Amino acid sequence: MRYQNSYAKLDPRLYHKQPPTALDNPRAGHFNLQVAEQLGWSEDKELMQRWVDIIGGHYVPDGFEPLAMAYAGHQFGQWAGQLGDGRGLLMAQVLDNNDTLQDLHLKGIGLTPYSRMGDGRAVLRSTIREYLCGHAFAQLGIPASNALGFVVSDTPVRREKMEAGAALMRVADSHIRLGHVEWIASFAPDLLGEFTDYMIDTYYPDCRDSEQPVLSFLSAVVERTARMIADWQLIGFAHGVMNTDNLSITGSTLDFGPFGFMERFNPAWINNHSDHTGRYAYQNQPAIGYWNLNVWLPHFMRLPGVTRETLADCLAPYETVFMQHYQQGLCRKLGLPHEQVSLGLAFDWLSLLEDNLLDYTNSFRALLGLIAPDNYPHEKQLLATLTHELSAEALTVWQDWRKRYLAQIATLSIDEVIENIENNNPVYVLRNDIAQRAITAAEQGQFDEVDRLYTLLATPYKVQELATVLDSSPPAPNAPQMPISCSS
Known part of the structure; x- marks a missing residue:
């Protein structure tokens, strides 16, 4: 790998250099070969052979310069004072295959001077969620951290209950925060x-x-x-x-x-x-x-x-940039050009989803079942499920919207409409319940479901044979969406 540890050359007040504190008996959870190839990690035989030892904190390769960053922040709107890497270390910075600087950050690897009241560890459930979500974002085309891999160990970690300690090698274009x-x-x-x-x-x-x-x-x-x-x-x-x-x-x-x-569409969802x-x-x-x-x-x-x-001049464009990017993206999700009539249809569509608590991901994807049902049987079934959930009054609203929408796309290239819908609306996202199934199996020492979800989320815009009905099933109507704990 091409190391470029520039952060370690900054003023030492900004960080604390230290090695990781090893986990007990680390074992492979999952390894992201795609990220390894991007970094040049896969070209180094020793790195490939010893990745479990590296992520588990037992081996620090030449070229790594581990350090914990100091930073502060506002949390829930209140000044929280000094924070910092309380359970993670910036292990190295490298230039990837695109000559982009990437941080290798090891999370869950022991106490640092910034740990405050923490124990410096991470648990398996949150590690799996972060690993799969970073991977999902990469394939969805949204800028985000990803991960090289994770390990599980025999190190006990107490949260609401005693759990297995784990560690994740996070990869991001920067770990510098506001x-x-x-x-x-x-x-x-x-x-x-x-x-x-x-x-x-x-x-x-x-x-x-x-x-x-x-x-x-x-x-x-x-x-x-x-x-x-x-x-x-x-x-x-x-x-x-x-x-x-x-x-x-x-x-x-x-x-x-x-x-x-988001599963069933509720903008106020916490x-x-x-x-x-x-x-x-x-x-x-x-x-x-x-x-x-x-x-x-x-x-x-x-x-x-x-x-x-x-x-003030720097901040002023924020709303315009957000609205333009959001509105353009919303129109693409419907296969429509960015114009006033399209925005009217788009916001009426969101109102229909919200008023009837319809599934956000499935409802957008179901439009393919409306436009080309013979070519999209999966989406045809999604559309049938959507309309089945509507009351008689809501069906009238749907029929009116459907008529206006079909009239609008009739003026466009149907092939371009279909391409836009297909490329901007995933079939699969990391729903909480499918992540939890992978976590439950992993806690029993079985990582096959993590691997299956990794493969499923690698091509989220295509229907896949390895998928199950549960992978795209929303919770029951009126069932609350499961909140997630901050403890990790």
Whole structure:
């Protein structure tokens, strides 16, 4: 691999160098060969042979420089002070096959100076969820961290009950969070200029060509964050903990904790059982993204040429970028061009889903069963299920919408409509219940279901023979969607 451990060369106040604390008897959970090939890991015989030892903390290869990052953050809208990598280590940074810098971050590998009241470990259930979700996002085409692999061990970890300790090698284009700047502003303000230069030169080098590189960089972060959250809304994803320490400066999804994919469409859905006020409900994510950036940006006023007015200019495009990306994506999900009549149809469609608590993923995909039922038998069945759940009154609304929709696509190329629907609406997402089945089997030492889901989610836009009915089945009508615990 091509190591480029630039973060380890920054001011030592920003991190603490230390080796991992090994897990007891680590064993293979799953290995992501696709990521290994992307990194060049697969070309190194020793790395391939010893990946369990590496992720389990028993072996640190030459070229690795493990360190725990310091950062701070606002959690649930409140200043939380110093945080940091409390159970993870940035093991190395490498250039991948696309010459993109990637962080190798080992999660669940022991105490650090930033552990606070934690034990430095991760449990198997949350490790499997993060592993599968990162993989799912990669195949859905949404920027996010992925993972090289995970291990399970004999190390006991107490959460609500005693569980098996696990570790995950997370791979991301950056682990620098909004909270890094918050930490610097509070604890090492003299580093702000140097650290900002590092962020620009490492992740936004094109901004160097601007007359005002810092403002160009800040604007780029705002726009990438807006597009990221629009992608979440389009796929029906709720992050669950949109604290400032959980948002990356690169606009890639980071920290898969109590996340969830929307099943029956309820914009007010809260998927984190610790979110008692609904701050991070699905429908609030765009506003929270704006709130986080609004908290983050003023710290840069310490730098020359950065004023409250120029920061306002950086933040101003957020809503426009979000709405444009979201609306365009929503129209593509319906196979329609981005125009006013399409948006009217799109928002009426969402209202139909919400009013009748229809399944978000299946309902969009079912449109193929309306347009080309002979070519899409799976989607034809989804459409039959959808209409069967509608009341007589709702059926009238559906028939009216269906008539308007078919009239609109009649003016378009049907092949292009079908292609857009098929390529923007997955058949499979990581529903909580299918993830839980894999977790339950893994806790008994069986990882076949993890492997099956890995394969299923590798091609989410195509119907697959290995799929079961349960893989695309929503919960029963009016059944609450399972909330996810923050404990991991």
